[in-house]
Amino acid sequence: MNFTPPDFFPAILEMLTLGMTCLVMLVYLFLDQKNRGITYFLTQITLLGTAVVAISLHGSPEVITFDGSFILNSQAILLKIFILLSVSFVLMYSRTYIRENDILHGEFYLLVLFSVLGMEVLVSAYSFLTLYLGLEIFSLPLYALIALKGNKPVCQEAAIKYFIMGAIASGFLLYGISLIYGACQSFNIHEIISMMSLSIHTEPLLLTLGLVFMSAGALFKLGIAPFHMWVPDVYEGSPNAMTLLIATAPKLAGFALLTHILVEALPVLFPQWQYLLIAVALLSMAVGNIIAIVQDNIKRMLAYSSIANMGYMLLGLIAGTPRGYGAALFYMIIYVVMSLGAFGVITMLSRKGFELEKVDDFKGLNTRNPWLAFMMLLILFSMAGVPPSAGFFAKVGVLEALVKVNIVWLPAVALVFAIIGAYYYLRVVKVMYFDEPLEKTPVILESFDTQLAISINGLAVFFLGLFPTTLIELCQQAFLA
Amino acid sequence: MIEKLIFYVFAALLIGSATMVIVSRQSVRAAFFLIVAFCASAVLWMLLSAEFLALLLIFVYVGAVMTLFMFVVMMLNLDQESLQEKFVRYLPFAVLLVALMVGVLVYAMKPGHLGELGLAISPHPSADYSNTKALGLLLYTHYVYAFELAAVILLIAIVAAIGLTHREKSRNKRQRIDAQLAATKADRLQILQLEAEK
Numbered sequence: 237m238n239f240t241p242p243d244f245f246p247a248i249l250e251m252l253t254l255g256m257t258c259l260v261m262l263v264y265l266f267l268d269q270k271n272r273g274i275t276y277f278l279t280q281i282t283l284l285g286t287a288v289v290a291i292s293l294h295g296s297p298e299v300i301t302f303d304g305s306f307i308l309n310s311q312a313i314l315l316k317i318f319i320l321l322s323v324s325f326v327l328m329y330s331r332t333y334i335r336e337n338d339i340l341h342g343e344f345y346l347l348v349l350f351s352v353l354g355m356e357v358l359v360s361a362y363s364f365l366t367l368y369l370g371l372e373i374f375s376l377p378l379y380a381l382i383a384l385k386g387n388k389p390v391c392q393e394a395a396i397k398y399f400i401m402g403a404i405a406s407g408f409l410l411y412g413i414s415l416i417y418g419a420c421q422s423f424n425i426h427e428i429i430s431m432m433s434l435s436i437h438t439e440p441l442l443l444t445l446g447l448v449f450m451s452a453g454a455l456f457k458l459g460i461a462p463f464h465m466w467v468p469d470v471y472e473g474s475p476n477a478m479t480l481l482i483a484t485a486p487k488l489a490g491f492a493l494l495t496h497i498l499v500e501a502l503p504v505l506f507p508q509w510q511y512l513l514i515a516v517a518l519l520s521m522a523v524g525n526i527i528a529i530v531q532d533n534i535k536r537m538l539a540y541s542s543i544a545n546m547g548y549m550l551l552g553l554i555a556g557t558p559r560g561y562g563a564a565l566f567y568m569i570i571y572v573v574m575s576l577g578a579f580g581v582i583t584m585l586s587r588k589g590f591e592l593e594k595v596d597d598f599k600g601l602n603t604r605n606p607w608l609a610f611m612m613l614l615i616l617f618s619m620a621g622v623p624p625s626a627g628f629f630a631k632v633g634v635l636e637a638l639v640k641v642n643i644v645w646l647p648a649v650a651l652v653f654a655i656i657g658a659y660y661y662l663r664v665v666k667v668m669y670f671d672e673p674l675e676k677t678p679v680i681l682e683s684f685d686t687q688l689a690i691s692i693n694g695l696a697v698f699f700l701g702l703f704p705t706t707l708i709e710l711c712q713q714a715f716l717a
Numbered sequence: 718m719i720e721k722l723i724f725y726v727f728a729a730l731l732i733g734s735a736t737m738v739i740v741s742r743q744s745v746r747a748a749f750f751l752i753v754a755f756c757a758s759a760v761l762w763m764l765l766s767a768e769f770l771a772l773l774l775i776f777v778y779v780g781a782v783m784t785l786f787m788f789v790v791m792m793l794n795l796d797q798e799s800l801q802e803k804f805v806r807y808l809p810f811a812v813l814l815v816a817l818m819v820g821v822l823v824y825a826m827k828p829g830h831l832g833e834l835g836l837a838i839s840p841h842p843s844a845d846y847s848n849t850k851a852l853g854l855l856l857y858t859h860y861v862y863a864f865e866l867a868a869v870i871l872l873i874a875i876v877a878a879i880g881l882t883h884r885e886k887s888r889n890k891r892q893r894i895d896a897q898l899a900a901t902k903a904d905r906l907q908i909l910q911l912e913a914e915k
Contacts, residue, residue, distance in 0.1 A: 242862075247862070303860075305860075305862055340883070343879070347876060350872075350873045365860070366863055369870070373873065376870065377873055377876075380880060384881065442826065445822070589895055
């Protein structure tokens with residue numbers, strides 16, 4: 237049997253991440269308690285270094301390697317850059333939290349790095365086998381991370397819930413993969429596409445069934461109604477730093493999972509999955525926006541807001557044009573930036589023995605720390621879609637893509653839900669600026685990098701709203717090639 | 718002929734024991750039926766001349782995983798009553814869903830709908846053909862990337878398991894200043910009203 241070694245270079249980001257993760261693991265083992273900051277810095281170097289390499293790779297032509305199971309194109313690179321950067325911000329926000337709450341910091345950073353590796357693998361997957369492996373590599377550390385805070389029954393309940401729901405989602409996905417394998421005799425996305433173009437006239441019933449199962453798995457992972465029941469419970473039960481993590485980068489990975497299945501592997505079944513997505517998008521927007529109104533717990537409220545936002549993201553995919561896909565990607569990136577900021581503020585305001593959870597805990601934040609309140613204001617305005625914030629352009633993008641393909645009723649319904657949704661975001665703004673604080677002590681952020689990170693994050697939301705063109709074009713190009 | 722007979726016997730055994738896994742009342746018994754199911758499917762794989770996988774299933778799953786699983790099941794003190802109460806409550810809903818699923822699947826998996834190559838396997842390889850060697854060649858060349866990723870999953874499992882069970886800190890006898898400062902009179906002091914002795 238002749239064997240030519242595959243081209244390893246396209247997988248340089250994954251190899252870098254894995255190599256550095258192993259290095260962090262070894263260094264952590266030989267560190268004593270005093271020098272534990274080193275683990276944090278090594279982790280940040282890994283994330284930012286890999287992100288720099290990813291940026292330098294951007295613009296290179298599409299490569300497929302490892303016998304067609306790995307793809308590196310502009311879409312994958314763009315997603316990887318944002319995954320790496322967002323996890324780096326997550327670590328900056330949660331550093332103090334991890335130290336104060338006695339969470340085993342070495343294991344925390346290691347599991348985060350492993351999760352990042354899984355997301356990278358998933359984003360670059362070009363066969364269902366690597367797709368599934370990437371999904372497991374990125375999910376398994378997350379389950380463990382939630383339970384890492386030990387003695388809290390709430391956290392363990394959230395971890396078990398997330399684990400079981402994740403296992404069910406994996407089961408759905410695998411069953412779908414097996415059905416599609418039965419119809420096409422291949423895991424490879426490239427071979428599946430060529431197989432389908434050959435047998436377009438045969439009845440695609442088995443494929444449709446596989447499609448339903450696979451997209452159910454992906455929708456589960458993204459927390460889209462009717463597979464959303466775990467989202468509020470897990471967000472609420474997890475320690476704040478873990479909520480921050482699971483609410484941001486995994487959404488980008490989930491987006492990659494959904495687009496790999498629908499847009500890349502099964503574009504032939506577009507008429508089938510368009511109806512499917514219309515139904516779940518409507519349900520998501522309705523459930524998310526309406527139930528969020530009655531939430532007193534800010535983590536639950538943001539969880540329902542994430543369900544609604546995922547619904548808006550789907551609108552871009554429903555359009556079924558490269559423009560729509562690009563708009564959905566842009567929406568996803570902006571959502572992750574916003575949710576990074578919102579959960580980041582929540583994590584920063586939590587102290588030892590005090591988990592910020594209630595909307596009322598934000599009372600009078602303006603008098604306690606005006607700059608932090610202002611950053612939160614920018615982020616919440618953007619989530620509510622107030623122009624000229626980034627969230628506004630993200631919503632306009634997906635709605636416009638739908639109007640372009642002559643679907644007008646769906647954007648109209650989406651707008652109504654967006655107006656309902658504005659209420660609960662603005663309620664937090666009102667609480668921050670016009671209510672008397674519960675405690676008068678000013679909030680002081682100890683570390684400089686945390687302050688810098690939240691400032692960059694809040695201002696990014698603002699400036700991406702003023703100058704959105706570059707990022708929108710990058711997202712559009714990702715689907716044009 | 719004899720192969721067909723073996724197939725039907727063990728396929729029936731597999732389905733029967735798999736059903737018993739979910740309907741049996743005791744979890745230990747369910748685990749035993751799972752072992753039977755594994756053995757039956759190992760025989761089916763043997764019929765497909767996949768000896769390596771068949772033996773692996775017996776060695777790894779029956780020999781190692783299920784033994785461990787039995788330990789865990791025996792150590793857990795499961796409350797059977799409350800489990801069964803919910804089982805009965807959700808039964809009609811579950812039966813309806815399963816019937817719907819089976820109906821759709823049976824309709825979708827009509828032979829014509831499967832791809833043309835679906836049922837074609839090379840039944841009789843030559844005498845010097847080694848299943849293990851063929852698998853190894855494929856695994857370390859064609860699927861090398863996936864193989865490495867599977868290894869990473871094992872590494873994650875080790876790190877996660879250690880992280881979750883290693884709770885040295887909470888057992889340490891060190892001073893917890895925050896807990897001391899947060900303590901109130903009600904936590905430490907209990908005032909009992911004792912009846913006066915007569």
